Amino acid sequence: MILLDITYEGKDEVTTTLWGRGETFEDTKFLPYMYVIPEKTEKPNMIINGRKIVKIEELVMKDLNKEVNVWKIYFKNPSDLNLFRHELKEFGERREMDLPFARRYMIDKKLIPLGDVILPEIKAGKKEYPPRVLAFDIETIASKGIAIGKDPIIMASLWSENLKMVIGWGKGEGKHFIRVKDEKELIEKFVEVVDKFKPDIIVGYNSDSFDWPYFKERAKLHKVKFRINSHKVSALRRGRENVIKLKGLINIDLYLFIKNILAPYMKSETLKLDDVSKELVGQGKVSIGGAEGINDAWENNPKLLYEYSLQDAKVTYLLAMEVLPMIYTLASTVGQTLFDVSRMTSGQMVEWTLIKEAHKQKMLVPNRPKYEDSFGRRSVRFEGAFVKDPIKGLHSPIAVCDFRSLYPTIIMAHNISADTINCNHPECKKNISSTGTHFCTRQTGFIPETLKKLFDRRMKLKKKARELKKGTLEQKIVDTEQKGLKLILNSFYGYLGYANARWYTLDSARAVTAWGREYITQIMKEASMKNFTVVYGDTDSVMLTSQSESFKDDVINFTKEINKSLPSPIELEVEGFFIRGVFVTKKRYALLSEDNQLVVKGLEKVRRDWSKLARNTQGKVLRLILNNKVEDAKEYIREVIKKLKSKEIPISELIMKTQLTKPLNEYKQMAPHVKVAKDMKNRGEDIFPGMLIEYIVTPGGRSISERSIAVNLAKDYDSSYYIQNQVLPSVMRIFEALGGTKAELEETQKGLTSFF
């Protein structure tokens, strides 16, 4: 069997179900268990609600760097464990009582998703296996504000290798269009098509929070059963949001994975499907003109809506083809199901990798912190990375040098771990960080040891990927695997300081950044001695410039020399060369690459509560500046200000949008959007949570709230508000870096100010 997913159930005896393609296997032999490090000699023997402990084994296990005697206590099913864990508190320290049962099963049986499971004794194997993937998306009537289930679903589109389909009612048309009578039939048809296709994996974009719950709500309204593969579509509360679990096929929400894992490595400023798919698959959505466009197309241009809907499913599918291989490789490293791994944050991936490794080494897993502890940990602040104040302004050319995986290599080079911290061996005191913490050098710690296994595996794969022919499938697979490992490697440091981590060690996290600061400042010092100007540096990278004719060679030689003195495996690399850069403050800069691409960090505002005008002006100004047209940029802003004063800018560019998140009477503070919503209600309009309030700031009144009114009522706007609170703030930080002042931008024309 090729393993896709694991579920379990059982009122008395637990049955674990392993799901493969079109087949299942039920295991009734595996029992839930937990550990107690006993403080008493007498073993527990109680009966609760008629339930008993199945058996208790005595074992010796590792607990950090100690050996301890433990009782391994078995139960008939997971809820028994939950029942007994409270009573077992008085017998000693309890461990591993909160590992979800299916995850425990994956670890103990050493299973790998998509690996082949050899039945019936259940051993993990591995086999090539291309799963059947189906992408889907829905369209709904788009009234004001997005609220789950509020308006009818008008189309549902599906895309896979041999399936392209748009199901719709109303006036829809198109090659792959399947007409149904109404929304109820649409829902039934969708279920029928999915069940017939039998995908192993069904993917959507933000589908856990939108498409699936939307289907559920509308199905409820029409009193139709919404079942996929004959099983309930269940919404499970997980943390802050619901996730959607299907049985017999894996539901993956690509948005969650991209947000949790890929986002920091992406260029895209937003994680909208359009932007993300443009970056990762090279094509975006059909442009339809937002909510109004959807409604308009539904009434007047059904062909366009059909194309829009189908393209959404198509790019979702193509995105899945790009992203799923990464999820597969992460899942095999982490050792958990695709369903779980695709929804994990990087900290959780590190944790489950460590739990798997601990189990292999017969090592007890530390408990999760209690709420108060993790709350307390969250408020602990410690010194992070070194970030150099940039030399503000424009610089050209720029070289970026950075350490390859600085934090992971520091953890390995200095053996940073919870079980090596502050040992009593005299010789280890030499391995001390500037925070005063030292780490054992006699034997490798659990964290660096696990890290090294992943690191070495990645180095091997990287080497193999370089040797293989580029563009081949094998090369792509190997390269994806090494990138997946990189993601996990890079998360280890964050994990040490992550408030909810089982292996949280504040002094380890502090030592990592302290050593990081030492290495990066040392590089900066040496770069200055070699006649480079250090324009900027952050954490593990430095940006250099010089007016030398042989700039590039100088930089390459510099890194070569530096690397002779760095302890292995720490290494400095040349990341790239740039034509020009503008540096504003720490974390805020923009670079122009040699192939004319903009790299913008920390500058762009893309949130909807800023006006279109502010966003567009900033983007335009940045491009002008990086093309060395500073005066043009200033002139451009003066022009915008002038147009605001003379009211030539249309109101449509000045709309600010803020969502109402709760009923009006629950607001304590009269924010602008709350005031506008109250006015709307007084005029008899329907106001509900989830509604997007669109407003304009007008002249008059005192506070911004008092001056805010609904867009459709706005005939005038407050030019000075838009100048002072929107346009100028969005561009000023860039201009301040160039030595500019607010005053010079506010001049309408040289010498002529007050006449306008």
Added chain:
DNA sequence: TCCATCCGGGG
């Protein structure tokens, strides 16, 4: 500065 509130993705 503190506190409340919002953002994200989706139509």
Added chain:
DNA sequence: GTGTACGGATGGA
């Protein structure tokens, strides 16, 4: 679900 998991920005007081 062997439950109960964001992190950062903004704006008013």
